Amino acid sequence: MGKIAYIGGKVSKLNIDAVRDRFRLKQIELESMGYEVINPVELVISHGLTNEQWNVIMKFLLPFLCEADVLFLLPCWKFSNGAMLERDTATRLDIPVKYPHMEVKWEEHQTYTYKTA
Numbered sequence: 001m002g003k004i005a006y007i008g009g010k011v012s013k014l015n016i017d018a019v020r021d022r023f024r025l026k027q028i029e030l031e032s033m034g035y036e037v038i039n040p041v042e043l044v045i046s047h048g049l050t051n052e053q054w055n056v057i058m059k060f061l062l063p064f065l066c067e068a069d070v071l072f073l074l075p076c077w078k079f080s081n082g083a084m085l086e087r088d089t090a091t092r093l094d095i096p097v098k099y100p101h102m103e104v105k106w107e108e109h110q111t112y113t114y115k116t117a
Contacts, residue, residue, distance in 0.1 A: 005035040006065050006090075008083040009074030011044075012054060020045070026074060038064050058082055065089060071097045 007026050011019050023041040030037045040061050044050055049057055061082075065071065071090040077083035090097050 002034045002036050003069040004038060004067060005030045006038040006068035006071050006086070007040065007074065008071055008077055008080075008086040010076035010080035010083060011041060012080065012082065016050070022074060022076075026072065030072060035070075038068055040064065054082065058085060062086075062089060065095070066093065068095055071095055073097060073099055 007023055007030070009019075009023065009026075020041050023039050027037045027039045027042075043061065043064060044057055047060065049060060052060075062085075065086055066089075068090075071086060073083060073087060077087065087097055089095075
């Protein structure tokens with residue numbers, strides 16, 4: 001079995017279809033990299049918790065985060081109390097946190113040598 005990845009990002013007060021698409025795209029990307037993915041949006045929907053209060057949803061989701069080997073945060077995570085809680089929890093439990101939107105690929109930022117006269 002591969003490593004388990006958990007996706008974190010803003011969900012509350014956003015269009016659920018757009019949120020679901022964003023999390024699903026990240027899930028597909030991570031699965032293509034060999035991860036088994038925990039998608040919290042799909043968990044909340046599949047368990048019928050979409051109308052529950054935030055604290056009820058977070059109490060439901062945190063045990064899933066604890067099973068993860070790595071937390072991948074979407075760019076919107078800083079605007080989400082839930083994602084910040086997931087990040088803080090992961091950090092305290094020594095679960096690595098990845099910020100893929102902040103990673104720079106070497107090919108995109110080559111070092112150039114300038115000739116001097």
